[in-house]
Amino acid sequence: MGYRVAVVGATGNVGREMLNILAEREFPIDEIAVLASRRSLGTEVSFGDKTLKTQDLDTFDFTGWDMALFAVGSGPTKEYAPKAAAAGCVVIDNSSLYRYDPDVPLIVPECNAEAIHGYTKKNIIANPNCSTAQMVVALKPLHERAKIKRVVVSTYQSVSGAGKEGMDELWDQTKAIYNPTSDVETKKFTKQIAFNVIPHIDVFMEDGSTKEEWKMVAETKKILDSKIKVTATCVRVPVFVGHSEAVNVEFEDFLDEDEARDILREAPGCMVIDKREDGGYVTPIECVGDFATFISRIRQDSTIENGLNMWVVSDNLRKGAALNAVQIAEVLGRECLKKG
Ligand SMILES: NC(=O)c1ccc[n+]([C@@H]2O[C@H](COP(=O)([O-])OP(=O)(O)OC[C@H]3O[C@@H](n4cnc5c(N)ncnc54)[C@H](OP(=O)(O)O)[C@@H]3O)[C@@H](O)[C@H]2O)c1
Numbered sequence: 001m002g003y004r005v006a007v008v009g010a011t012g013n014v015g016r017e018m019l020n021i022l023a024e025r026e027f028p029i030d031e032i033a034v035l036a037s038r039r040s041l042g043t044e045v046s047f048g049d050k051t052l053k054t055q056d057l058d059t060f061d062f063t064g065w066d067m068a069l070f071a072v073g074s075g076p077t078k079e080y081a082p083k084a085a086a087a088g089c090v091v092i093d094n095s096s097l098y099r100y101d102p103d104v105p106l107i108v109p110e111c112n113a114e115a116i117h118g119y120t121k122k123n124i125i126a127n128p129n130c131s132t133a134q135m136v137v138a139l140k141p142l143h144e145r146a147k148i149k150r151v152v153v154s155t156y157q158s159v160s161g162a163g164k165e166g167m168d169e170l171w172d173q174t175k176a177i178y179n180p181t182s183d184v185e186t187k188k189f190t191k192q193i194a195f196n197v198i199p200h201i202d203v204f205m206e207d208g209s210t211k212e213e214w215k216m217v218a219e220t221k222k223i224l225d226s227k228i229k230v231t232a233t234c235v236r237v238p239v240f241v242g243h244s245e246a247v248n249v250e251f252e253d254f255l256d257e258d259e260a261r262d263i264l265r266e267a268p269g270c271m272v273i274d275k276r277e278d279g280g281y282v283t284p285i286e287c288v289g290d291f292a293t294f295i296s297r298i299r300q301d302s303t304i305e306n307g308l309n310m311w312v313v314s315d316n317l318r319k320g321a322a323l324n325a326v327q328i329a330e331v332l333g334r335e336c337l338k339k340g
Helices: 013-024 074-086 109-121 130-146 159-178 211-223 257-266 318-335
Strands: 003-008 029-036 044-047 050-053 067-070 090-093 124-126 148-157 229-236 243-251 270-272 293-300 307-314
Touching: 003 013, 003 074, 003 318, 013 029, 013 044, 013 159, 013 318, 029 044, 029 050, 067 074, 067 318, 074 090, 090 318, 109 124, 109 130, 109 318, 130 148, 130 211, 130 243, 130 257, 130 270, 130 293, 130 307, 130 318, 148 211, 159 229, 211 229, 257 270, 257 293, 257 307, 307 318
Parallel strands: 003 029, 003 067, 067 090, 090 124, 148 229, 270 293
Antiparallel strands: 044 050, 148 243, 243 307, 293 307
């Protein structure tokens, strides 16, 4: 026996990837519904070897559905997630709306799967921000061994993190630069993204940081340990898919770079590619379509007592969103909504 699953935002970057991953991982499904806005009514999306027709979220009745994987922005989530949850359908949400709600568990299964039981308070489970998800997968096993005090992270985030409009903008600008008769237009991003980098993701906060940076701080604390200090600089780069992060970690205890490499090799969700030679590290293009969080350039930071540097790369649409959501659905099924 399988589940009745709804994918909400099925025409978007994350929603389409959710459908791919549900099929790839053979998630036990009895019935699937694909939902988006009225604009997309009847739009066809792929699910394994099937083609499904998109339904209108606004008129959909969630009664009798086991789980809804939401991948729409915070606005539609605010309107529809409580309705789905009230109808008895467990919502696994990708937006930032519920991540910081104490009554909603924020889950990365490799790190805090046991927190899932808290979902019953609101019938909602939150999925973290893409840049947080891959970072905590790499930090968790190191924290267990040597206790992390502080993390300094700089991100190199792909345009797909800004939805399908972000990808279109990089594509259109790149073409326009090579065509002297067309203008390079900026819509989704605040400055030209083609052949450029932008040190600004999401809105500015009062202290001068951006909301994306604040999310990495708050979410790492909620998922791993409230005592860990995090400071982040989040940067958009002209890469279509795959976020990269330069992560500097300060530990309470000494952790040798070779031991760190061995720990990460064994850790769930991690894949170490770390040869000290030309090309002996991973870049975002190589991670597209993969499940793992890749770790390279693991090395001691000799400027502090117990420090390590590493380079962490993952497919933001997968571990950063769709894969993590499907993994949560798997834990939910196994631990809480057993069938058959
Ligand atoms: N991209 C990432 O790396 C990433 C990572 C973590 C979390 N997230 C979060 O995941 C969510 C989806 O992101 P995305 O990148 O997939 O965005 P996207 O490519 O722009 O897709 C948005 C989806 O939401 C649907 N939608 C928008 N407004 C709607 C409404 N009023 N009613 C019903 N459906 C509506 C769209 O349907 P139509 O096609 O009908 O407009 C589309 O299916 C966002 O909350 C985002 O913050 C994204």
